[in-house]
Amino acid sequence: EIVLTQSPATLSVSPGERATLSCRASQSVSSSLAWYLQKAGQAPRLLIYGASTRATGIPARFSGSGSGTEFTLTISSLQSEDFAVYYCQQYNNWPPWTFGQGTKVEIK
Amino acid sequence: EVQVVESGGGLVQPGGSLRLSCAASGFPFSTSGMNWVRQAPGKGLEWVSYISGPSVTIYYADSVRGRFTISRDNAKNSLYLQMNSLRAEDTAVYYCARLWPVGGDYPFDHWGQGTLVTVSS
Numbered sequence: 197e198i199v200l201t202q203s204p205a206t207l208s209v210s211p212g213e214r215a216t217l218s219c220r221a222s223q224s225v226s227s228s229l230a231w232y233l234q235k236a237g238q239a240p241r242l243l244i245y246g247a248s249t250r251a252t253g254i255p256a257r258f259s260g261s262g263s264g265t266e267f268t269l270t271i272s273s274l275q276s277e278d279f280a281v282y283y284c285q286q287y288n289n290w291p292p293w294t295f296g297q298g299t300k301v302e303i304k
Numbered sequence: 305e306v307q308v309v310e311s312g313g314g315l316v317q318p319g320g321s322l323r324l325s326c327a328a329s330g331f332p333f334s335t336s337g338m339n340w341v342r343q344a345p346g347k348g349l350e351w352v353s354y355i356s357g358p359s360v361t362i363y364y365a366d367s368v369r370g371r372f373t374i375s376r377d378n379a380k381n382s383l384y385l386q387m388n389s390l391r392a393e394d395t396a397v398y399y400c401a402r403l404w405p406v407g408g409d410y411p412f413d414h415w416g417q418g419t420l421v422t423v424s425s
Contacts, residue, residue, distance in 0.1 A: 245411035
């Protein structure tokens with residue numbers, strides 16, 4: 197089973213600032229990585245797939261990069277609606293599909 | 305418009321059973337692989353089970369294999385999860401999510417709002 201480790205666990209950022217989230221895989225997942233955003237009490241929402249492709253309707257301030265075992269999600273200028281928990285997920289070796297433990301982006 | 309709606313959650317005693325349902329619309333359900341993903345209170349996401357469109361391929365997480373059964377009725381655009389021998393650690397919000405095959409990628413694109421299952425005496 198591929199283990200995904202996200203860092204940091206919590207990121208405190210001021211509105212308008214840049215946020216950088218990391219996801220590390222225990223073995224290579226090529227570019228088979230997705231990022232999801234989850235607001236409190238809501239379902240996860242797909243942001244990025246294929247490590248760097250934005251899903252439909254996702255603003256350009258969200259960008260993903262990386263391949264193999266190291267991945268990054270960058271939010272260029274945080275908006276109020278971006279404060280949430282972010283999860284990475286691998287779909288290179290399944291089953292099981294595995295998720296990281298999440299990074300909470302909170303208002304500084 | 306895509307809609308995914310789970311139902312069937314509730315309070316059940318340890319060792320009991322529960323059947324979850326997921327009603328989908330707005331996408332080609334019969335050809336879509338579907339998943340159940342759960343989230344324990346205050347915790348992260350855990351994949352539970354997958355079923356292919358024609359129900360030919362089925363997978364389970366080790367934590368539920370032998371206790372949970374996934375199924376679907378394509379005529380009703382519905383997905384199900386039969387949960388038996390429930391344990392306290394099965395307490396979670398259960399989400400139904402579509403696997404979206406796109407250019408060699410397989411993310412989960414459509415998710416329901418979830419249904420809460422609480423296992424407690």
